[in-house]
Amino acid sequence: MTESMLPILGEGPLTLADFGAAVLCAVLLGASYTFAVALRAAAGRPHLLVAARLGAYATSCLVLLGVLLLSYAFVAHDFSIRYVARYSDRSTHWVYLLTALWGGQDGSLLWWLLLTSANVTVAVNWLKGRYRPLQPYVIATLMVVIAFFALLMIFAANPFQTFLDGARRDGEGLNALLRNPWMIIHPPALYAGFVGCTVPFAFAVAALVTGRLDSEWILAIRKWMLSAWLLLTLGNVLGMVWAYEELGWGGMWNWDPVENAAFLPWLTASAYVHSTMIQERRAMLKVWNVVLIAGTFFLTILGTFMTRSGMIASVHSFAQSSIGEYFVWFMGLIVVTTIALIAWRWPLLRAQTRIESLLSRESAFVLNNWALVALMLFVLVSTLVPLFAETLLGEKLLLGAPHYNLWVPPLALLVFLLMGLAPLFGWRKTSPDSLRAAFRWPLAGLVAGALLHVLLGPVIGLPAIVLEDAPFAGPLGVVMQYSSAAYPLVTIALAVFNTVVIGQEFVRGVRARRSAAEQRSKPEALPVALLRLVDRNRRRYGGYIVHLGVIAAFVGLAGSAWSVHREVTLLPGETATLTGYTFRYDGSRTCPGSPACTPAQHADREKRMVYATLAVSRRGHYLGIIEPAQFVYARESTTEIGLWRGFREDLYVSLLALDSTSQRATLGLFVNPLVGWVWIGAAIMVLGATVSLWSELEVRRLGAWGFVRAVTTAMTAALLGLILALAPSPARTTEPAPAAAIGP
Amino acid sequence: MSKPATPPSPLARLQVPRWVLAALALAAPVIVGLELGLPAAILLLAAGALAAAVFLGYSSLLALMKPNELTLDEALTLVAPSNEEEQKRSVLRTLKDLEYEHAVGKISAADYAELVTHYRGEAKRLLKLVVEVRGDQLNRAEERATERLVAAGLAEVKVQPSRTAPADPSSSTRAARALERRPRCAVCGQRASRNARFCKACGARLAERPRTAPKPPPSSGSHEP
Structure with a gap:
């Protein structure tokens, strides 16, 4: 469709921008109306629930309308709207025109609202025949959240705001860093995880208000919280993939405040999915669970605040704006409401039972919760310290990656250890005999893993002890230096311990199942018993599969201890070496222009692509060509890495600078061992969480069609995870060598 | 109780199967998009969202003004x-x-x-x-x-x-x-629930009988059996 054929909106007395702003006001109105009707329904007029539900659906439709109007403004190049002019231009590809919607602050708030509304619609529809006493308060709470974001956009971050001096001829274009396929799915996945925590929070508020604080609401939100956790995991991992491939510094996590913002709710959500089991089984930790749910929701709002307000310096933050104040008030409201409700319901929340033995699964879970929350608090405080230092003391303070890399690993390894310990205990108490039997093999695995690592590690280039410089002077610095030297050894040993624990759980389960089947004279074959074991206890074994994913991810993260990095400047024909690899620089080529470019590269109007060609060999054996690049857009340029993935290590090259006359190239060369296991671990976590979520799927209850839909959805999620783990880098500009040739 | 439970919703009065509506809602923007381009497809979707918002808002107000008796769903949620x-x-x-x-x-x-x-x-x-x-x-x-x-x-x-x-x-x-x-327990003579397989009073297995009830009241979906 040519531009002249576009329907014209904005020439009359009412412009598209006016209409969009009116729709935002209608969203606020719809949410307020639904809130009022829902509360009335709670006050003894239950039939009003129908009106409240319809009101919630209508509000969601209005939000969708707002998003569609802004999308239309993007694809129709309506540069009278500031947001459109700021984040797109006429040369932007239509896919990126649509994703530009969440490229900046105002649009991403609207996008957040859309995902919340989608969640609200699903939740309200799901609630139809359930949890009647809680329903009105759940709907009312959800509406408060929608109303807040509508209010925020109307008064402080209106994406439909226009220029006072008329439309621009062209826009500024989307930030080049965001023109990456992972960027299309990373923000939606992460936001979906963020907003997924809203429904559990609404249930917690409803349970507190009605005083129905037994396991009812806990059971109600189980799959909501689990799916939010799954999406948060996916969102975080996709963000890591993007950072690894697009930022070109060789790593995937830099403890940027916005990365932290996404990590914080993941930690509390992870704590919750464990502590909820204690409330279900033992009617304990009621206050703790309410606090974790409210805390997770609070952290998602804090995360949005940190991402969007620009109050904490970050590569993700947008310009300074006034939305910070609104967020502070809203966060205050969440905290005050939660504390007041907990205080009011204190008598109902007090535990009726207590932990009877330290050697029980409850206490292992409680310890694991404390460790996760301690980790969360450490990251939270470290993230906020610069803000407080600047506000209160007027001093600029920066806590960078070294600070986190020093203190996070011990806490994370503690969580890793507790993850392995918890399944070894039974509920309530564990007898010494059972404990001895449970610990025998995992401990043997731990010792064997550590010994093998110490003996074989240096041979395969992954030594058990990696001693680096002391982080700071003084005795504490020396202690930290030597303890962090042992992290690779501890991680690998604990990984073996954890794997044996999970293997043992499966073996014991299958054995018990088979012996019971034999007693019934209906013997089961090993694969059948294994499948049925998982099928009958999906939640438990799904959780164990998630743990396997965590183990793989820990091994992958430990790989950073052995990564090697070198920065070189080369002229054509010169070579550089790194851990056995030899890189020969063969000059550069530019697309469009060079005969070696593909037709798609020739046709690209958005950017100029400059490739540096490197021939890679290892111990005299030629492996292939790797081509890192720089993409030059109208206003900025990006580094596009050359990447070969492998199970043992990744070969990662970024082009830092290129002199067009002399062809002198400055290159960052990285060998990153075991990184791929982070992505594989993420895929396994997705798979495990999907198995856990499957506990509701029964053909009898859902009907065949519902079952097919649910299975398809789950398979899509798992597939997405696998693609994420195994797909080649989209930023790669190389012909990969055969996988076998990459290893040593 | 001869009165119908609730008046049918305006959507139900149209007598169009839901899947037809869903297929139409999906197909129309795709066809328009292929014929007239992406902006036109987005406009069509926006028009659909507006119409849906108006319709749902109106239905909500109707429900508010003329409070009906409980719908069947809600009657079931009472249990x-x-x-x-x-x-x-x-x-x-x-x-x-x-x-x-x-x-x-x-x-x-x-x-x-x-x-x-x-x-x-x-x-x-x-x-x-x-x-x-x-x-x-x-x-x-x-x-x-x-x-x-x-x-x-x-x-x-x-x-x-x-x-x-x-x-x-x-x-x-x-x-x-x-x-x-409701069935009677053959052992102790107590009446049991219609769908019960065991007697609540003595625990004896009840005789199998065809289910006559249309459907048991739905228990909350998130519970494991």
Whole structure:
């Protein structure tokens, strides 16, 4: 469709921008109306629930309308709207025109609202025949959240705001860093995880208000919280993939405040999915669970605040704006409401039972919760310290990656250890005999893993002890230096311990199942018993599969201890070496222009692509060509890495600078061992969480069609995870060598 | 109870299957997009969202202005699980879990016996409580739901007077009739719920009988059995 054929909106007395702003006001109105009707329904007029539900659906439709109007403004190049002019231009590809919607602050708030509304619609529809006493308060709470974001956009971050001096001829274009396929799915996945925590929070508020604080609401939100956790995991991992491939510094996590913002709710959500089991089984930790749910929701709002307000310096933050104040008030409201409700319901929340033995699964879970929350608090405080230092003391303070890399690993390894310990205990108490039997093999695995690592590690280039410089002077610095030297050894040993624990759980389960089947004279074959074991206890074994994913991810993260990095400047024909690899620089080529470019590269109007060609060999054996690049857009340029993935290590090259006359190239060369296991671990976590979520799927209850839909959805999620783990880098500009040739 | 449960919604009056509407909603923007381009498709979707918002808002106001009787869904949610039932489920799950942990050797036989005795006692107490607190309520709700379904032509009439019954039979008559329809335990003679497989009083297995009720009241979907 040519531009002249576009329907014209904005020439009359009412412009598209006016209409969009009116729709935002209608969203606020719809949410307020639904809130009022829902509360009335709670006050003894239950039939009003129908009106409240319809009101919630209508509000969601209005939000969708707002998003569609802004999308239309993007694809129709309506540069009278500031947001459109700021984040797109006429040369932007239509896919990126649509994703530009969440490229900046105002649009991403609207996008957040859309995902919340989608969640609200699903939740309200799901609630139809359930949890009647809680329903009105759940709907009312959800509406408060929608109303807040509508209010925020109307008064402080209106994406439909226009220029006072008329439309621009062209826009500024989307930030080049965001023109990456992972960027299309990373923000939606992460936001979906963020907003997924809203429904559990609404249930917690409803349970507190009605005083129905037994396991009812806990059971109600189980799959909501689990799916939010799954999406948060996916969102975080996709963000890591993007950072690894697009930022070109060789790593995937830099403890940027916005990365932290996404990590914080993941930690509390992870704590919750464990502590909820204690409330279900033992009617304990009621206050703790309410606090974790409210805390997770609070952290998602804090995360949005940190991402969007620009109050904490970050590569993700947008310009300074006034939305910070609104967020502070809203966060205050969440905290005050939660504390007041907990205080009011204190008598109902007090535990009726207590932990009877330290050697029980409850206490292992409680310890694991404390460790996760301690980790969360450490990251939270470290993230906020610069803000407080600047506000209160007027001093600029920066806590960078070294600070986190020093203190996070011990806490994370503690969580890793507790993850392995918890399944070894039974509920309530564990007898010494059972404990001895449970610990025998995992401990043997731990010792064997550590010994093998110490003996074989240096041979395969992954030594058990990696001693680096002391982080700071003084005795504490020396202690930290030597303890962090042992992290690779501890991680690998604990990984073996954890794997044996999970293997043992499966073996014991299958054995018990088979012996019971034999007693019934209906013997089961090993694969059948294994499948049925998982099928009958999906939640438990799904959780164990998630743990396997965590183990793989820990091994992958430990790989950073052995990564090697070198920065070189080369002229054509010169070579550089790194851990056995030899890189020969063969000059550069530019697309469009060079005969070696593909037709798609020739046709690209958005950017100029400059490739540096490197021939890679290892111990005299030629492996292939790797081509890192720089993409030059109208206003900025990006580094596009050359990447070969492998199970043992990744070969990662970024082009830092290129002199067009002399062809002198400055290159960052990285060998990153075991990184791929982070992505594989993420895929396994997705798979495990999907198995856990499957506990509701029964053909009898859902009907065949519902079952097919649910299975398809789950398979899509798992597939997405696998693609994420195994797909080649989209930023790669190389012909990969055969996988076998990459290893040593 | 001869009056229909609720007036059909405006959407239901259109008599168009839902899947047709969904297919249309998906196909129309795709066709428009292919023919006229992406902006036109987005405009069409926006128009659809606006129409849906207006329609739903209007329906909501209607529901607000003319409060109908409870819909069938809501009548059924009246019998949603109570706190006691939730607790009962939780205890039964714990028992299942204990059995598993004992089978895989995580708890010793002595601990297992002690814990199982405790939780069985708890389960018994809760079952009794559920029957006492909710039994009559459940029966009445089930009875009303059946009548509604019969009136709406969605269920067969088992007891003839139900359809031709006088406009408002007293609730005690209804309850008595409902009781009549419930199976009797062959061992102790107690009446059991219509879908029960075991007697609540003595635990004996009840004789198999064809299910006559249209559907049991839905329990909350998130519970494991």
